[in-house]
Amino acid sequence: MPWTVDLSPVDAALCAQDPDLPGLGAVLNAAPLAKTLGLGELRHSYLKYKPGTNCVAGLVPRDGSLGAWAAMTYPPVRWPDIRSRPKWNKKAQKAVYFDDAFTVFVPLALERRLPNARKLSAEKSRAELLHSLGLSHHTLKILRYKPGRRIVLRADGPKGSRAVLKLHARQADFDRAVAGAVYAETMGGPAVIATSPTDLAIATAWTQGHVLSPLSEPRDFVLAGAMLARHHAAGDPKNLPGLSAPKPHRTVRAISNLQPSLKARAQYLAERLPTLVADGMVAIHGDFSADQVVRETFGTVILDWDRAACGPAARDLGSALARLDFDEIGGPLTEDARRALIEGYAAVRPLPKGESIIAHRAHALFALAVEAFRDRRPDWDRHLGGVLDRVEQLCQTSQMPKAPSALPSLSSALDPEHVHAALGARPVEVALARLKPGRRALVRYDMPDGNVLLGKVRAKGIDLYAPRIQAKLRSAGLDGSDGVGVPPVAGTADSLALWLQQVVPGRSLGDMLDDPNCDCLNAMRGTGRALARLHLTPAQTERRWTHADELAVLEKALLEVGYKDILSLAKARLARLPPAPEVGLHRDFYFDQVLVGPDTVWLVDLDLYAQGDAAIDLGNFLAHLDELALRRGNDAGHFDALEDAFLSGYRLSAPLPDPRRIGSFRWISLARHIAIATRFPERRHTISAIGTLCRKKLSDGT
Incomplete structure (x- = not known):
């Protein structure tokens, strides 16, 4: 079938330097090409490129429906074998071939390396999968799709979004995802609804709220930093795997494949990345960034603990700062977000050494160098150069934003065991609701008896004035009996330097x-x-x-x-x-x-x-x-x-x-x-x- 695509100058240059993949342009522009096939409105969800070998793109319907496709192109010498694969030609739903481009579009029903995802395409097998995960009669929407690796979906029930469902291709990835999800649940994260070892599938509770982005308000980043610090302070790393070392040589190779003229510079920077020191080992997220954080009405939740590990606290902070650096290149300024993240962290526990954070930040940003290409940004070449510029700046600096002193008792006020000792009951859930770094915080406690309490923590010690005034105002008539009131005071906890009041309906x-x-x-x-x-x-x-x-x-x-x-x-x-x-x-x-x-x-x-x-x-x-x-x-x-x-x-x-x-x-x-x-x-x-x-x-x- 003849094909044509409108290539950007940078994509055209890339295609010209890889004559062994004459169909590369078809996969780089797979979404508009798929539309001409009648496959619907699709968006890129994944891209993997091996020069001279293949290029694979994951395509997801814009409405999230289950009609996902993988677009794959190969060298002409491999095309006869690809073209004749029986499983792609003899099923009810068949692959779509572009012989002139040596490219094939494969539907989700024919997934080779992620066979469990094929169950999503048939009503009966999909119902069986959902039943095994306790999600019968739920509908599914695709969030992300990496052909041959993983698919992530949202399960919606009669009362709205219920769960996140992940299907993995490899046993090791599934095992690590389960371990991370179980750990996250113990730390107040989303509940693990069910797992299916047979299908390498895991379902965790959906978290309502808004996901942080570079455009989120600084106070949201303050709370995100504080929640990360809480995990670092209270988490138990002993059952988590070790952290894999960065692989800058892979990034050098990827940069060289895309922009050969940058090979020498990439190699130069890789050799000058700061040395990573394994200090301050804690339970870390392993892939922390703003888009892993959801702000709810009464708290902050960190998601996607698939890479949870025992590692240096600076790794998570460096990872988040690097992603904000990446977003700022050609995008909105993120300086205030970076500063707010650091301030929030420092309000709960002391920061790791500044040079350690910068080292991890530089390594993490270098690893993101070709991410703009994978995201199919039209200016990915300029973005790649911008990443290298910023990495070079980080290699030459040792300055970190100044942060206020920590709130001495906040870490304990966020720890269920410390709260249990102070209040005589272990809260079912603890959430940081508000934070002014170095000054005060508001913590929500869901208690086992059904009561919900708000605790107020101050840097300068427990506030005895406010609860006394509140109690006196209630005694003077502002108890809600005539439609106006102040919340009831629930006591004080001297060891946590906080006082508590009951949550009122409103x-x-x-x-x-x-x-x-x-x-x-x-x-x-x-x-x-x-x-x-x-x-x-x-x-x-x-x-x-x-x-x-x-x-x-x-x-x-x-x-x-x-x-x-x-x-x-x-x-x-x-x-x-x-x-x-x-x-x-x-x-x-x-x-x-x-x-x-x-x-x-x-x-x-x-x-x-x-x-x-x-x-x-x-x-x-x-x-x-x-x-x-x-x-x-x-x-x-x-x-x-x-x-x-x-x-x-x-x-x-x-x-x-x-x-x-x-x-x-x-x-x-x-x-x-x-x-x-x-x-x-x-x-x-x-x-x-x-x-x-x-x-x-x-x-x-x-």
Whole structure:
């Protein structure tokens, strides 16, 4: 069958240098070629190239259905044997041949080296496989397919995604995957649903949430680093295999095959890669990167422990940093993600030596040199050169990002055995929910009696103020009985330097703002009423927060970023405010501090509770709405309807302060976000808009 493909210049050059594989271009562009055959919309999932020998591509339907194909091309001398294989020609589903290109497309039903995957193509054998894994009546979607090696699928049931299913070609790979999955489960990872040694198949529980990418927010990388550190601190490596040594000579060969002109440089770099030192041996992931991390509502989960091993902690950190380096070449900047990952790790346990992390990072990045070719990036040649440039830079540096000190008790607070000793019961599950490196953390505990607790850890020791205030507020009437409350305090654990509160039923108001199906107006009215109830409750502390305190925080923030003119406007605005009655303030009140339940609005995180001007809480809440609108590319009035609902809810229970008074603290609070935005890449585009708005509003008195 005649064939033509549109080759990029770099692919055309590669094909020209390998005359023994005249069909190489067909496999490099197998997806568009398959479409002309009527095989559907396919995407590349795998590519393996041996110059002069063969090239194999794995192709997966874009909708994830089970119609996967492998495209393979061979030298002309082997073609008669390939063309006459009986199993590819006598079955109901046959291979498709391109004789002019010495290339064959083989359906999943005819897989040679991954025979168990053939069961997926027939309804009866697929049902038997699913039954053996406890997944009867589930449907399957292909996630990844490596012909002759492995296929990964998602099993969906009546209630949504249920499991990840992996079928392996080799016994050794299956055994290692099972060992890694069992280890991960003991560390709070996905449960192992079932294994089938006959089919070399393993099913593990599906993890809901979002997978990290270079575009994820830095705080997600902080939590990922902390979770990795927790594994390193608490994992037991004694039953895990040893770590295989890097093989830079293979990378040199692969680079030479693709770009002969780079052979000398690749060899030069391979010989100058830093020496790897086997220090700090722990249980490691073995292939750690951002796309192995899933952020859930209440925790962070690390997936795919197929290469779990006993090795140096620096290996996992170096692997993750290298992948971010790789993603940055021709892609988004990842400096903040790299720094956040290191900060999160250092908040739980001391970092390995900087030179050790850099060494592993350099080796891992060098191993990724030809990954852009395998991913079928059109500019894979430039990307390959960019990887070598960065490897050379790493070989010449010994600098690592500075990280804050670890939270001394966080590692123990994440260890079920330490928690058992402190609380008298071993939690069923432990998850790190929030982390501010070097400062504080929030840990979720699912207890065996069905209770769910949140523990708060601080770097400077256990916080006795917040639980005392929370208990007093509940005694004063904020116990949820009339639709407004603060969560019950569940005690303290001195040995873990944390205090605990019960989890209450409700959804974060911040999450609701992202859901078009939520009744946000009613939730906002309930939030306004809840804040009014807090302000009407007699103050339960002698601690005070004055206008001068508010101004001091703003001054520190704006002087760091050079916005002295806004600071001068804020000082003048506050100087004109007359005194006001003081109430019990939340002092950090915004939508993420509110949980909206079926019958109750809960106020959380009262660590800063103090007496002060009610307009401070009201202004702070409105400023956060303004910032969110600007961050999403809208104007500051985008949430006017929500603002009106919030203020009307407050007004139904308590008189509102003068609007100009609320406005004063609103724009002062928003001005603080200028400094905050400089620390988050995804917020930096708002700096100019915030500055302009604050100047206008602080000047005109609104």
